[in-house]
Amino acid sequence: NAGVTQTPKFQVLKTGQSMTLQCAQDMNHEYMSWYRQDPGMGLRLIHYSVGAGITDQGEVPNGYNVSRSTTEDFPLRLLSAAPSQTSVYFCASTQTGMAKNIQYFGAGTRLSVL
Amino acid sequence: GENVEQHPSTLSVQEGDSAVIKCTYSDSASNYFPWYKQELGKRPQLIIDIRSNVGEKKDQRIAVTLNKTAKHFSLHITETQPEDSAVYFCAASIAGTNYGGSQGNLIFGKGTKLSVKP
Numbered sequence: 001n002a003g004v005t006q007t008p009k010f011q012v013l014k015t016g017q018s019m020t021l022q023c024a025q026d027m028n029h030e031y032m033s034w035y036r037q038d039p040g041m042g043l044r045l046i047h048y049s050v051g052a053g054i055t056d057q058g059e060v061p062n063g064y065n066v067s068r069s070t071t072e073d074f075p076l077r078l079l080s081a082a083p084s085q086t087s088v089y090f091c092a093s094t095q096t097g098m099a100k101n102i103q104y105f106g107a108g109t110r111l112s113v114l
Numbered sequence: 115g116e117n118v119e120q121h122p123s124t125l126s127v128q129e130g131d132s133a134v135i136k137c138t139y140s141d142s143a144s145n146y147f148p149w150y151k152q153e154l155g156k157r158p159q160l161i162i163d164i165r166s167n168v169g170e171k172k173d174q175r176i177a178v179t180l181n182k183t184a185k186h187f188s189l190h191i192t193e194t195q196p197e198d199s200a201v202y203f204c205a206a207s208i209a210g211t212n213y214g215g216s217q218g219n220l221i222f223g224k225g226t227k228l229s230v231k232p
Contacts, residue, residue, distance in 0.1 A: 031218035033218075033219070035222075040123070040224060040225075041224060042120075042203060042222045042223060042224035042225050043158070043203065043222040044222075045219060045220075045221075048218070048219060050218060058219070090157065090158070094218050094220075096209065096218055099145065099146065099165055099209050100146055100148075100163060100165070100209050101146055101148075101207045101209045101218050101219075101220060102148070102160060102163070103148075103150075103158075103160070103220055105157040105158050105159070106157065107156075107157050108157055
């Protein structure tokens with residue numbers, strides 16, 4: 001059972017380049033989300049999805065796109081990278097029910113935009 | 115929307131001492147409050163959680179307390195050890211069987227860096 005798998009682990013981009021951060025989960029969770037983590041800022045929600053075909057914006061969605069074609073996959077796209085997007089990105093998959101929302105995080109992607 | 119404040123941002127204790135981290139939340143509808151531990155370079159991992167129908171929960175050396183009236187909850191670590199050194203995040207969420215929409219969102223505090231000195 002792999003849990004939440006994120007690729008790549010590290011990435012360096014030049015300003016204006018595009019890329020997709022991949023995220024896959026094998027726990028059959030409906031809810032998935034993307035966070036960015038910056039020093040002193042905690043974990044900020046970028047986008048989330050409550051199921052295949054349904055996505056919505058979180059706290060800091062500008063500059064990012066997402067799609068959810070299957071339950072397993074939830075990729076995050078940067079269309080035109082900016083230095084302000086230098087951060088560590090975490091994908092999470094949430095086990096809901098039993099009056100709990102237990103999030104399982106991927107290992108993270110460390111992104112630098114030059 | 116929900117806002118979670120966490121204090122202190124850094125905390126240094128001697129091995130064996132206790133550590134307390136406090137969080138407040140703004141949305142009275144929030145009913146689920148987890149705590150995550152993130153070691154350097156690693157992913158956040160759930161260490162303990164509490165639901166709003168419970169005032170206190172313990173798991174060995176860690177405990178969480180919740181005051182719904184005051185909208186605050188705290189993490190208590192007793193007999194701290196060097197391996198407790200990490201960043202700790204509190205979060206608030208609305209959880210329930212009729213799950214839908216943004217109810218799955220966890221809103222995180224900004225984190226507390228705990229250092230335990232041997």
